[in-house]
Amino acid sequence: MRAPLEHQTTPAARTQAVGIAGGQRLSVLLVEDDRADALLVEELIADTAADIECTWSPSVADAEARLAFMRPDCVLLDLNLPDANGIAVLERIKTVDPNIPIVVLTGLNDEHFGMSAVALGAQDYLVKGRVEPEMLKRALLYAIERKRAEITAVELHASQLRAMENARLERGLSPSPLLLDDPGVDIIARYVPSRENALLGGDFYDFVQTADRTVHVMIGDVAGHGPDEAALGVALRIAWRALTFAGLRGPDRMRELDRILCTERASKGIFATVLSLAIPPHGDKFRSVRAGHPGLLVQGRGTVDWLEPPGGPALGLQSGGWEYHQLSWPEGTGLVLLTDGLFEGHAGSGNRRLGEDGLLELARSFADLPGEQFVDALIDEAAKQARAHGGLTDDIAVVRVERTTR
Numbered sequence: 117m118r119a120p121l122e123h124q125t126t127p128a129a130r131t132q133a134v135g136i137a138g139g140q141r142l143s144v145l146l147v148e149d150d151r152a153d154a155l156l157v158e159e160l161i162a163d164t165a166a167d168i169e170c171t172w173s174p175s176v177a178d179a180e181a182r183l184a185f186m187r188p189d190c191v192l193l194d195l196n197l198p199d200a201n202g203i204a205v206l207e208r209i210k211t212v213d214p215n216i217p218i219v220v221l222t223g224l225n226d227e228h229f230g231m232s233a234v235a236l237g238a239q240d241y242l243v244k245g246r247v248e249p250e251m252l253k254r255a256l257l258y259a260i261e262r263k264r265a266e267i268t269a270v271e272l273h274a275s276q277l278r279a280m281e282n283a284r285l286e287r288g289l290s291p292s293p294l295l296l297d298d299p300g301v302d303i304i305a306r307y308v309p310s311r312e313n314a315l316l317g318g319d320f321y322d323f324v325q326t327a328d329r330t331v332h333v334m335i336g337d338v339a340g341h342g343p344d345e346a347a348l349g350v351a352l353r354i355a356w357r358a359l360t361f362a363g364l365r366g367p368d369r370m371r372e373l374d375r376i377l378c379t380e381r382a383s384k385g386i387f388a389t390v391l392s393l394a395i396p397p398h399g400d401k402f403r404s405v406r407a408g409h410p411g412l413l414v415q416g417r418g419t420v421d422w423l424e425p426p427g428g429p430a431l432g433l434q435s436g437g438w439e440y441h442q443l444s445w446p447e448g449t450g451l452v453l454l455t456d457g458l459f460e461g462h463a464g465s466g467n468r469r470l471g472e473d474g475l476l477e478l479a480r481s482f483a484d485l486p487g488e489q490f491v492d493a494l495i496d497e498a499a500k501q502a503r504a505h506g507g508l509t510d511d512i513a514v515v516r517v518e519r520t521t522r
Contacts, residue, residue: 142257144188144189145173145183147178149197203233222241223243299325302518318346320350336352337409337455377432388432405441406427410454413451415479455513457511461501488516
């Protein structure tokens with residue numbers, strides 16, 4: 117008859133609820149070089165009356181090979197093996213898969229190894245010759261649940277850090293306006309992150325007013341998703357604001373932005389599109405310079421039109437080719453700058469996308485709405501169109517600017 121085994125465990129494990137597995141089938145990889153000891157453990161597992169499948173490995177090398185094509189729920193690991201011993205055994209198994217829970221097996225004289233193993237990442241340890249079936253079962257279940265809780269805590273922490281990083285980047289991508297008192301324009305801005313895979317995109321916008329009372333409005337989009345693209349968008353927005361106050365305009369400003377992008381981007385394949393407008397304090401004209409960015413909507417007086425100023429290449433593709441163009445601005449209308457996430461989402465059946473024509477048709481269906489309501493309706497309806505296809509998968513930035521009566 118087997119001597120009852122003393123079950124050594126950490127205080128945290130003792131606080132776990134007992135009935136965790138509730139009849140589920142478990143798989144265990146037993147790494148033990150002594151076949152007689154392995155048979156004793158297998159008998160203990162059989163005596164638990166639980167649905168546990170046990171696979172035996174006589175060495176670390178054999179266990180590593182098995183873990184390459186199987187993922188057990190738990191590993192029972194002897195620390196004295198022919199090809200490794202002590203903490204090195206634990207480290208080798210953790211290297212194969214750090215997410216597998218491990219219960220260490222120690223001899224009567226090696227309990228200090230068990231405590232060290234728990235300190236280094238094992239979920240529990242058992243002393244050979246002092247275990248009973250129910251204790252073994254509980255040790256396995258506790259190990260599985262503790263590892264699951266550990267992984268969940270790590271993922272939650274990573275998610276929280278990602279959310280904090282995204283919040284900081286969002287503030288940089290969508291800044292506060294820098295306008296004079298009574299600026300002569302009414303500006304509405306919206307930024308809607310898609311959160312696809314929890315990654316922030318590189319859509320950005322800005323609007324400032326210089327001492328001559330000219331209002332400068334810009335919107336842009338860095339290709340791709342992720343912190344590098346978002347950080348590049350922040351850098352371009354800040355650079356655009358600084359260059360504007362430094363007196364650079366139109367093509368000169370685009371050339372400097374192009375230089376900054378080529379210096380700051382993480383890889384040569386990254387590019388950005390930008391549309392920049394200069395709105396003088398008087399008259400019915402404005403000036404535009406466009407670098408590969410989509411055109412804009414002109415909304416008001418009961419209708420919506422698509423306006424696409426002449427443009428040059430996107431930043432980062434080739435230097436030069438940008439020019440200032442002067443365009444008419446009908447009185448009583450607003451200029452709506454946007455990024456392509458607003459119309460690149462799927463709409464209707466199949467793989468059809470909304471597109472610029474579809475967006476224009478959509479916008480005309482609520483052309484009579486006031487400026488702020490129009491912008492919100494535009495975003496909401498585009499999202500509604502894409503809902504059947506999983507929603508919008510790109511960030512959206514929209515800026516609407518309209519002259520006010522002075």
